[in-house]
Amino acid sequence: MLRRERVEELLGGGVRVERVADLGASHSWTLHRVVLSDGRAVFVKAASDQAGVFAAEAAGLRWLADGGGPAAEVLAADDHMLILPWLPSRTQGADAAERFGRELAAMHTASPAPAAYGAPWEGFIADLPLDNTPTVGEWPRWYAERRLEPFLRRARRSLTAADVRLVERVIEEIDVLAGPPEPPARVHGDLWSGNILWPGGRCVLIDPAAHAGHRETDLAMLELFGAPHLDRIIAAYDEAAPLAEGRRERVALHQLHPLLVHVALFGEGYRARMLDGVRAALAGAG
Known part of the structure; x- marks a missing residue:
């Protein structure tokens, strides 16, 4: 109230x-x-x-x-x-989308870069806790241990034993699936289109699950539920801060955490989509 x-x-x-x-x-x-x-x-x-x-x-x-x-x-x-x-959102054009792509690239590559994955505050996505304990090391293990494993536990009540085993395969193969190393970047962490407002000629970000993470995570989240002029956003981003080869094959891996979050929050209605994502992530290693 x-x-x-x-x-x-x-x-x-x-x-x-x-x-x-x-x-x-x-x-x-x-x-x-x-x-x-x-x-x-x-x-x-x-x-x-x-x-x-x-x-x-x-x-x-x-x-x-x-x-x-x-x-x-x-x-x-x-x-x-x-x-x-109060930021009333308006329909944006391609020019605004391209500007957003460049601004997102600048945010991800801002100096000084974070020294560790995670954040110096307790994290949340929706009202579920995120383990943001700052961690020096490689992103794949951080992603597996701080994002996938905790939310697989939360989602288990809506999954079969075979489903759980499939996600566990991703965790076991994470070092191969994750692609080239990336340094920690400032990421929004929940960057679906509903968390982007367009009050004028540029975007404004709201509702973050912000942390130092992998920059491809934000791009994959934009793709999960779609965003207007998405191709223009990503093209402008890639021009400003070129992405590593094979990004397309890694999209499903980065989408797996938010899909597990949705299963944890909303139950079996997201199970099939999550499993499609798991299979696509595993296929990305091929």
Whole structure:
């Protein structure tokens, strides 16, 4: 439930809440459009207690912005509320998509690069925890141990023993499937098209599961549920920061974690698609 007085306290400066429009709920929180006495409109996520979740989202947005990413500005956050500017999204053209591809490439390759995979904050995707323990080493083992194995455990109740074994094969063969080494990059971590707003001629990123990871992960997530002008986005990205050979064959590997997340959250409805992804990932080694 949204507490008007808390919005006013967090924003400070004597601002008052004039109007609130309830926009429904998502996962464990409610969503609101709030008009303020100074004429601004803001977007508010509110929950009775989301200790860590909103803090992680706020930290991720600020960290992506520090790397030059087009991330939404965090106006305020605490355990019960996250406040962002209200950003009405419009249909974007090819020029805006190409600009996004270049900006995403710049964010992924920003200097100084992260020193380790993970992040210095507790992670979440939706309201499920992510193990962001900073880890120096190679990405394939990090991905297997911090992303695939934990979410395979969460998804098991919707999978057969044969399904589990198939995912375990990916984990066992991860070093072969992962392709050439990549240094840690600032990634959004949940970059489906619904987490990209287009308030003008450029995009704004919201709802990250941000961490230092593999840059192909964000591109694969864009492809998982589709994005307008996707070919133009990826072409502009590849021109700005060329991708390693064989990226197409690795898309399914990078999509496996979000698909396991969907099975964990929503059950058997995503099982078939996840298994198609597992088979495609294994075929990528051929």
